[in-house]
Amino acid sequence: MGALVLAEGDTFTPPGAGDFELPPIFLGVTKPMILIVLSLIIIAAFFLLASRKLKVVPGKGQFAAEYVYDFARNGIAREQIGSKDFKPFVPLVLALFSFVLVNNLFGIIPIFQFPTFAHIGFPLALSLFVVYPVYHYVGFKRHGFVGYLKHATVPPGAPGPIYILLTPIEFLQKFVLNPLTLAVRVFAAMFAGHLILLVFTVAGEFLLLHAGGVFKPISVVSWLFAILMTFVEALIQVIQAYVFAVLSANYIGAALAEDH
């Protein structure tokens, strides 16, 4: 890095957490706020338009919507919650999956280029205000207050004295850590991914315009890596959306599960 600095006298400031604070566009409305509302409009429009005039032999839009719906219903909800009582939760799981997916994909779509879940407030709100109340509410409703606490913190089948250690850990896990890690997982993945893309892109620009002559061709390598990391980032974004929905459905299924 020292040689790069001495070549031109410019210093390279690597992108950091400060690059995620986007200035407001008008009246205190920032870009992530607009993107969140835009994702809502996109998803609603997609499913509404695709479900007009449903045919037995689907056209392209209906096929795509049915594929996503089928994936969320069978692949995620039914598998995690069980075929007996998964049906009321299919809209929630489908909404979580598609919402997280579209917002993540905003990170690599050219004009938007900001994954809204790179601000921790968004996944925290989803996890603390949507998923957490749902799975505890259904658990309390099914098992009663004491029954659900027993069901959640005392897993059957462990040897006696282990419960002294196991019960506080299970309580901490289910009531404190699960919603937090659910949010931090998608936040950190989006944050790190966006940061990687920023580093390669900004470094390429620095190498091309501000570094000495011998370093200028390296900017092409940097931008090539930015393109490669975009593909990796696309995969990670889809996986994080899938896992958010899967884990939410898993928590609901674990709360609803009958004792063995």
Added chain:
Amino acid sequence: MSNIVLAQAAETAVNLNPGLAAIGYGLGAIGPGIGVGLIWAAVINGTARQPEAQGKLMGIAWTTFVLTEVLALIGLVVYFIASAA
């Protein structure tokens, strides 16, 4: 004399936080790295023994991979928190 030395020594205070945070993140990424490697090794072994199980194995692999990866990601977040202070 010792007062002057102490006064001079106190002026050059080096901020160690970003360096220590980087070391902490590096150490914290060892565990998840090994864990993720074990998960995918299990997937490869299972697919080698029984190729038709690949679909189910990949499904399990992605869910367990993300559970392990979150520890490395939490380490990354802690790096940013620690290097700021």
